[in-house]
Amino acid sequence: xxxxxxxxxxxxxxxxxxxxxxxxxxxxxxxxxxxxxxxxxxxxxxxxxxxxxxxxxxxxxxxxxxxxxxxxxxxxxxxxxxxxxxxxxxxxxxxxxxxxxxxxxxxxxxxxxxxxxxxxxxxxxxxxxxxxxxxxxxxxxxxxxxxxxxxxxxxxxxxxxxxxxxxxxxxxxxxxxxxxxxxxxxxxxxxxxxxxxxxxxxxxxxxxxxxxxxxxxxxxxxxxxxxxxxxxxxxxxxxxxxxxxxxxxxxxxxxxxxxxxxxxxxxxxxxxxxxxxxxxxxxxxxxxxxxxxxxxxxxxxxxxxxxxxxxxxxxxxxxxxxxxxxxxxxxxxxxxxxxxxxxxxxxxxxxxxxxxxxxxxxxxxxxxxxxxxxxxxxxxxxxxxxxxxxxxxxxxxxxxxxxxxxxxxxxxxxxxxxxxx
Amino acid sequence: xxxxxxxxxxxxxxxxxxxxxxxxxxxxxxxxxxxxxxxxxxxxxxxxxxxxxxxxxxxxxxxxxxxxxxxxxxxxxxxxxxxxxxxxxxxxxxxxxxxxxxxxxxxxxxxxxxxxxxxxxxxxxxxxxxxxxxxxxxxxxxxxxxxxxxxxxxxxxxxxxxxxxxxxxxxxxxxxxxxxxxxxxxxxxxxxxxxxxxxxxxxxxxxxxxxxxxxxxxxxxxxxxxxxxxxxxxxxxxxxxxxxxxxxxxxxxxxxxxxxxxxxxxxxxxxxxxxxxxxxxxxxxxxxxxxxxxxxxxxxxxxxxxxxxxxxxxxxxxxxxxxxxxxxxxxxxxxxxxxxxxxxxxxxxxxxxxxxxxxxxxxxxxxxxxxxxxxxxxxxxxxxxxxxxxxxxxx
Numbered sequence: 001x002x003x004x005x006x007x008x009x010x011x012x013x014x015x016x017x018x019x020x021x022x023x024x025x026x027x028x029x030x031x032x033x034x035x036x037x038x039x040x041x042x043x044x045x046x047x048x049x050x051x052x053x054x055x056x057x058x059x060x061x062x063x064x065x066x067x068x069x070x071x072x073x074x075x076x077x078x079x080x081x082x083x084x085x086x087x088x089x090x091x092x093x094x095x096x097x098x099x100x101x102x103x104x105x106x107x108x109x110x111x112x113x114x115x116x117x118x119x120x121x122x123x124x125x126x127x128x129x130x131x132x133x134x135x136x137x138x139x140x141x142x143x144x145x146x147x148x149x150x151x152x153x154x155x156x157x158x159x160x161x162x163x164x165x166x167x168x169x170x171x172x173x174x175x176x177x178x179x180x181x182x183x184x185x186x187x188x189x190x191x192x193x194x195x196x197x198x199x200x201x202x203x204x205x206x207x208x209x210x211x212x213x214x215x216x217x218x219x220x221x222x223x224x225x226x227x228x229x230x231x232x233x234x235x236x237x238x239x240x241x242x243x244x245x246x247x248x249x250x251x252x253x254x255x256x257x258x259x260x261x262x263x264x265x266x267x268x269x270x271x272x273x274x275x276x277x278x279x280x281x282x283x284x285x286x287x288x289x290x291x292x293x294x295x296x297x298x299x300x301x302x303x304x305x306x307x308x309x310x311x312x313x314x315x316x317x318x319x320x321x322x323x324x325x326x327x328x329x330x331x332x333x334x335x336x337x338x339x340x341x342x343x344x345x346x347x348x349x350x351x352x353x354x355x356x357x358x359x360x361x362x363x364x365x366x367x368x369x370x371x372x373x374x375x376x377x378x379x380x381x382x383x384x385x386x387x388x389x390x391x392x393x394x395x396x397x398x399x400x401x402x403x404x405x406x407x408x409x410x411x412x413x414x415x416x417x418x419x420x421x
Numbered sequence: 422x423x424x425x426x427x428x429x430x431x432x433x434x435x436x437x438x439x440x441x442x443x444x445x446x447x448x449x450x451x452x453x454x455x456x457x458x459x460x461x462x463x464x465x466x467x468x469x470x471x472x473x474x475x476x477x478x479x480x481x482x483x484x485x486x487x488x489x490x491x492x493x494x495x496x497x498x499x500x501x502x503x504x505x506x507x508x509x510x511x512x513x514x515x516x517x518x519x520x521x522x523x524x525x526x527x528x529x530x531x532x533x534x535x536x537x538x539x540x541x542x543x544x545x546x547x548x549x550x551x552x553x554x555x556x557x558x559x560x561x562x563x564x565x566x567x568x569x570x571x572x573x574x575x576x577x578x579x580x581x582x583x584x585x586x587x588x589x590x591x592x593x594x595x596x597x598x599x600x601x602x603x604x605x606x607x608x609x610x611x612x613x614x615x616x617x618x619x620x621x622x623x624x625x626x627x628x629x630x631x632x633x634x635x636x637x638x639x640x641x642x643x644x645x646x647x648x649x650x651x652x653x654x655x656x657x658x659x660x661x662x663x664x665x666x667x668x669x670x671x672x673x674x675x676x677x678x679x680x681x682x683x684x685x686x687x688x689x690x691x692x693x694x695x696x697x698x699x700x701x702x703x704x705x706x707x708x709x710x711x712x713x714x715x716x717x718x719x720x721x722x723x724x725x726x727x728x729x730x731x732x733x734x735x736x737x738x739x740x741x742x743x744x745x746x747x748x749x750x751x752x753x754x755x756x757x758x759x760x761x762x763x764x765x766x767x768x769x770x771x772x773x774x775x776x777x778x779x780x781x782x783x784x785x786x787x788x789x790x791x792x793x794x795x796x797x798x799x800x801x802x803x804x805x806x807x808x809x810x811x812x813x814x815x816x
Contacts, residue, residue: 001694001729034495040436180450182457182477187441188450250437263744272743275492276722295722296667296683317496 002303003029003271005413006291008278008330009310009318011036012045012399013384013406015261016089017308019096020410022268030270031293031302033277036258037316042246043220043253044114045093045104045126045403047086048078049396054350058123062400063108075389078397080363081404089407093126100264102256103129115217115245117152119143119160123396126403128253130231133243136165138215144206145219147175148184151248152219161217174205186247187255189221193230203237211240220244220253227256273302278311278330287379288331306379306413309359309367310406313385313392319358326357328386331377336360336370336388351394358388365409379416381409430467430503432496433460439490439500444746445483448765452483455490458507459500466507474510481508482517483759485750485766486627487716488664502672509631517756520558524752525628528620531593534567541567560760565791570596572615574603579612584648586616586666588659590787591803601809602658602689608700608812609693616655618644621665624752626673635673642670642682649685658689658805660718660786661751667721688718688785689805690726701730701811706737711779712804713770713793714743715786716750727785727804734811740777745770749792764796771796783807 005021007014010032021028048062051069059065066086070079078086090108097104104126106112111123115135135141141161145154154171162169176198178184184192192198206216216234222244223230231242246253266272273293280292280299288307292299311318311330319335320327326335337357346352360370365381368374370388383405385392392398433456440446440454458481466475484504491499523530534541544550545564555561583606591598599615606613618641625634645655645666657663666686671679693699712728725741732739748766753759774782774797782793782801790801 033497035438035442035493037436037495039438039441039495178450182451182453184450185437185440187437188446191447192450249435250441255441266744271724273722273724275494275720277497293722296671296686297680298684300723 002305003027004304004416005029005306005308005410006031006302006304007308007310007410008032008291009036009308009312009316009384010034010262010272010274011038011310011312011316011384011402012041013310013312013402013409014308015265016093016403016406017310017381017383017410017413018265018270019092020089020407021308021414022265022270023092024411024414026414028270029302029304030265030272030274031276031278031291032274033311033317035274037312038258038261039254040249040251041254041257041399042116042251043128043257044122044124044246045106045399046123046396047108047125047400049111049123050394053391053394058113058121059111060123061109062111062123062125066108073389075360077361077387077390077401077405080361080365081408082363085408085411086400086404089404090126092407093403096261096264100260102260105129105132115157115161115243117157117219117245117247119157119164121161121164125400128256130228131243133215133241135161135215135217135243138241140214141169141217142209142211142214143169143171143217144209145171145173146189146221147173148178148180149189149219149221149247150183150185157217157245172209174202174209176201176205185250186219186221186252187224187250190224190227190252193221194223194226199230199233203234206234206238206240211238213239215241215243217243217245219247220251221247224252224255227252281331283331283377286375286377288377291330306381306416308381308383308406308409308413309386310383310402310409311386313358314354316385318384318386321354328359331367331380333359333367333376334370351391355391355393356389359386360388364412365405379413381412383409429498430460430463433494433498434496435461436495438495439493442489442493444487444489444748444766445485445762449483449762451480453477453480455484455500455504458484459490459503460498463503463507474507478507478511481511483762484508485746485748485753487746487750488720489716489746492720505626505631505672508629511629517558520756521628521752522630523557524559524755525624525630527624527752528589531567531589535569535593538567538569555757558757560755560757562755562760563791563795565590565594565787567593568596570600572596572599572603574613574615575607577612579610581609581611582651582653583611583613583656584616584645584653585613585656586618586621586662588657588662588787589620590659594787595803597806598658598803601803601805602656604809604812605689605693605700605805606656609696609698614648614653616644616648621662623661623665623669626665626669627751627753631673638670638673641666642674642678645682645685646678649681653685654692655682655686656689656692657686658785658803660688660715660721661788663688664717664721688721688723688726690730691723693730694726699734700813701734701808702813703734703811707735707781707807709738709779710736710781710783711740711742711774711777713745713747713774713782713784713789714741715784715789716746718785719743727783727808730808731783731804735807740779742770742773745773747789747792747796749788751788754788754792763792767792767796774799
């Protein structure tokens with residue numbers, strides 16, 4: 001079987017590429033080593049949180065900062081993608097999110113500050129509609145911890161928020177009285193809170209904590225699939241506002257996005273083979289002819305006209321760091337890297353040079369040789385954390401780059417017929 | 422155990438993606454899940470010299486071995502490998518052990534039961550039989566009917582040779598699958614022989630009888646390798662048998678033999694896809710059907726070759742769904758204490774099937790079929806049985 005577009009990787013970049021390609025009616029398959037890291041992510045899509053990267057003040061208008069970045073950093077993935085394509089991907093994602101029953105909202109002109117599990121405030125651009133709540137301007141905030149949940153300490157988060165917002169923030173513990181006999185993570189609790197009796201127990205405990213007219217910050221455990229129902233029930237019954245805070249993995253907010261997105265793509269006719277890395281490629285004449293997974297000592301070949309490479313960076317295992325080199329795992333593409341890879345100060349505010357390592361591309365997102373700029377494979381389009389020349393951790397741009405580059409890669413792969421430029 | 426599998430452990434970042442994909446976790450909160458039972462506890466077990474099982478290891482009895490955790494892992498760890506290994510070390514209650522032993526040897530009951538099917542089927546409905554099964558911990562649910570049918574095979578010698586391995590379900594409960602597979606293989610130009618091997622060992626593996634399963638695997642491997650040497654390809658139509666021969670055997674008997682074996686194991690529709698042979702004509706398509714992807718097919722990494730064929734040839738509107746586990750997991754759903762859980766796991770699948778208002782469900786796995794029919798009342802068929810009707814009439 002011949003596919004129009006073969007997407008390698010099942011994270012946000014891969015899904016975004018599959019979305020774009022399927023929108024133009026193409027036959028698409030997603031092949032990936034496993035389920036992407038989207039499952040353990042926050043579910044927020046940050047486009048540009050800090051720019052210039054040395055700035056300690058969060059970007060308030062990411063659209064404007066992006067325009068500046070595109071002019072100043074011509075190698076940055078955003079410069080390769082272009083402002084117009086960034087906006088297109090943004091709109092396409094919002095539309096798709098509504099159709100998949102997980103409506104997202106936000107604007108490229110505004111970053112919202114969202115609290116993390118330790119009470120840091122992170123600038124983000126796209127978030128679930130249920131999270132459209134402003135921590136900075138809320139009159140009264142209560143941070144709620146759930147006794148049964150591991151790894152969330154309300155007093156700790158509250159104290160950090162107090163320092164940043166300059167006002168008193170209350171924290172409370174609630175005990176749901178679940179005697180399960182083991183530690184519960186956020187996914188477990190989210191399953192539990194879909195049950196009406198447990199949900200009522202939470203509502204009762206929150207009532208005792210006096211949350212009326214307040215903004216309740218609570219770890220994101222309010223239902224795996226029926227969170228909209230759970231959140232609005234709490235808000236209506238207690239006359240309060242509820243904002244979920246993304247937790248440590250398994251992150252329910254990441255799960256909701258990953259699972260809904262995948263189901264949505266399936267309904268659009270996108271095929272998936274997940275659980276096996278692409279470990280065979282055949283390329284001739286600067287074109288990829290076929291790829292394959294190796295299952296049971298045998299190659300299963302997957303053929304397509306065009307390919308999107310979205311296998312991630314170092315964490316996603318798209319890039320592998322060896323003592324003397326960094327390798328791109330599927331096509332063995334050359335890696336652009338700086339001489340010094342790691343600075344001793346791990347939390348250096350300017351970031352680690354290693355973060356900039358990756359595959360260099362041209363404006364068509366085709367992989368190029370870092371020295372000569374010559375296109376290496378004309379029908380391969382690279383997206384997401386595999387890309388070189390940016391630091392997603394310091395800029396807070398990881399998911400934004402993934403979404404926008406994935407979308408552009410998908411559009412170009414669907415169009416096809418490319419030679420060099 | 423091969424060293425490769427132990428090294429695999431270190432790739433676990435504890436991201437818990439497997440935990441969110443476990444059908445048991447989603448329906449039974451006390452179950453610690455694949456991450457904890459697998460790589461997390463295995464580190465401790467190894468640190469303690471791997472002798473006595475931990476108390477928490479009892480929970481391994483609730484692992485269905487569906488392998489959804491294995492393919493979920495973003496980093497290539499296979500929690501089910503550790504679960505199987507450690508389940509075999511459990512002592513357990515003697516009555517459940519006896520029941521598990523009975524269920525693990527379904528091949529014997531199949532052999533005996535299919536001799537005089539009418540008597541067996543009557544006997545299975547008999548109240549005293551149900552009562553005594555209940556006493557040893559077998560769930561009070563419908564058992565598959567036993568059936569015996571002579572398979573007609575062409576004697577003609579051909580260059581392409583297939584050894585068809587039907588597995589227990591097709592052999593004793595639905596021999597139509599065997600005839601359909603033989604007819605399809607013959608239409609593809611194969612000389613077909615039926616494999617003289619017995620059970621693949623999956624029920625033993627799932628019930629913790631790893632040592633016995635290993636011996637069986639060794640015996641079967643030798644039989645298969647003889648045929649492979651003569652140029653036969655081994656063809657399966659049961660997803661679980663296929664996965665056992667491809668993957669489980671490689672874990673139990675790591676080495677050159679099992680590698681040579683797994684290279685020659687093919688799902689019937691996988692080989693049709695690989696060879697690009699389509700001996701079908703697409704007349705009079707069925708309007709609508711639902712294809713349930715068995716977990717053990719998903720774990721083979723071959724995509725959905727049967728569904729793709731069905732879509733191209735036999736079904737106008739085919740819903741292909743791999744999001745759900747049916748919950749039966751071979752013998753799991755036949756155990757009294759797990760029956761309700763098994764039905765709860767299958768719940769979302771049953772609901773999806775009912776909501777799609779299909780008159781027909783198609784799936785490759787025999788026990789998935791039993792569970793889906795039990796949970797929905799909709800007829801379920803094997804893809805080979807459907808596609809056989811579309812073979813080109815030649816000669």
